[in-house]
Amino acid sequence: MRSLLVYESMFGNTRAVAEAVADGLRRHGAVEIVEVGDAPDTVEGVDLLVIGAPTHAFGMSRPATRDDAAQRARAANAPLVSRRDGVREWVARVRLSSPVRLAVFDTKVARPRLPGSAAKAVAKRLRGAPVELAAEARHFLVVDTLGPLVDGETERAREWGAKLPARVPTR
Numbered sequence: 001m002r003s004l005l006v007y008e009s010m011f012g013n014t015r016a017v018a019e020a021v022a023d024g025l026r027r028h029g030a031v032e033i034v035e036v037g038d039a040p041d042t043v044e045g046v047d048l049l050v051i052g053a054p055t056h057a058f059g060m061s062r063p064a065t066r067d068d069a070a071q072r073a074r075a076a077n078a079p080l081v082s083r084r085d086g087v088r089e090w091v092a093r094v095r096l097s098s099p100v101r102l103a104v105f106d107t108k109v110a111r112p113r114l115p116g117s118a119a120k121a122v123a124k125r126l127r128g129a130p131v132e133l134a135a136e137a138r139h140f141l142v143v144d145t146l147g148p149l150v151d152g153e154t155e156r157a158r159e160w161g162a163k164l165p166a167r168v169p170t171r
Contacts, residue, residue, distance in 0.1 A: 001014065001028050001029035001030075001047045001048065001165050002009075002029055002030050002031075002032075002045060002046050002048075003022075003025050003029065003030070003031045003032070003047065003048040003049070003050060003164075003165075004031075004032050004043060004046045004048070004049050004050070005021060005022050005025070005031060005033045005034070005049075005050040005051075005052070006034050006035075006036055006039045006043075006049070006050070006051050006052075006087070006090065007033070007034075007035060007051070007052040007053065007087075007111050008035070008036040008052070008053040008054065008061065008082045008086045008087045009035070009052075009054060009074060009081040009082055009103075009107075009160065010049035010054055010061075010066070010069040010070075010073065010080060010081060010082060011072075011078055011081065011145075011146050011147050012079070012081050012139075012147065013054070013068070013107050013142045013147040013148065013149050013154070014054045014081075014106070014140075015035070015081050015150065016070035016108045016149060016154060017052060017105065017107060017140045017149070017153065017154070017157045018033055018042055018050075018052045019033065019159035020154045020155070020161065021050060021052070021105065021157045021158070021160060021161035021164075022161060023030060023158050023161065024157070024158040024159060024160065024161025024162035024163070024164070025048070025050070025162070025164060025165065026163045027032050027162050028066075028162075028165035029047075029165070035052075035061040035081065035082060036053075036082055036084075036086060036090050037082060037084035037085060037165035037168060038039070039094070040094075041093055041094060041096070042094070042095045042096075042097055043096050043097065043100065044096075044098065045097075046100055046152065047100070047101060048100065048101045048102075048103065048134060048164060048165070049096075049100045049101070049102050049103075049131070050070055050102075050103045050104070050105070050117070050161075050164070051087060051088040051091070051102070051103075051104050051105075051119075051122050052087075052105045052106065053086065053106055053118040053119070053122060053137075054106065054107045054108075054118060055106045055107065055108045055109075055114075055116055055117055055118040055119075056069070056118065057116070057149025058114065058115060058117075058122075059116050059117070059118055059121040060086065060087055060088040060091075060118045060121045060122065060125075061086040061087070061088060061118070062086075063116055066086060068137070070075070070083075072145065073146075074085060076146055087118070087122060088121075090133060091122055091125045091126060092125070096129055096130050096131065098130065098134065099130040099131070100130065100131055100132075101129070101131070101132055101133075101134040101162050102123065102126060102131040102133055102134060103127060103134045103135050103138075103142060104119040104120075104122045104123050104131065104133075104137045104138075105119050105122075105137065105138040105139070105157070105160070106118035106122075106138075106140070107137055107138060107139075107140050107141070107142050108139050108141060108142070109141070109142055109143075109144060110142065110143060110150050111156060112140040117137060117139065119138065119158050120137050120141065123137055123170075134149060135160075135163075135164060138157075138160055139166070140153045140156065140157055141153055
């Protein structure tokens with residue numbers, strides 16, 4: 001099985017989840033993991049497309065929320081991971097050359113529990129594309145906006161990644 005995992009991450013938390021999901025997926029085949037700014041505009045030759053993003057303002061990030069994240073990173077003297085377009089822009093332009101199974105995840109602040117989900121917004125945006133959901137959207141929690149991930153989330157992400165191939169028929 002061949003998988004492509006595309007992620008957006010501001011402070012590194014979503015990237016850490018993406019890397020753990022990829023570790024789980026590698027038990028079943030080849031995985032290419034790509035930060036969204038480097039993601040191809042055409043997806044071809046993959047059995048599973050996994051997309052991960054941080055939840056910003058109840059959904060996918062927008063230029064204004066990414067600017068806010070960049071300001072928070074500067075104030076905290078923290079590195080910023082995704083510096084260009086986010087998943088919202090990539091999903092709007094990506095072309096899928098053939099039908100593909102899709103799995104989506106996001107990161108969200110654990111407390112307060114707020115509504116909204118970047119993962120669900122991604123899945124909704126891809127309705128009508130040649131995709132079939134391989135699993136329900138998965139949410140991984142961070143302690144606060146800058147992180148870190150809640151204890152156990154990395155392992156939970158690895159386990160979720162390892163289970164995804166069971167839901168994806170190989171070509």
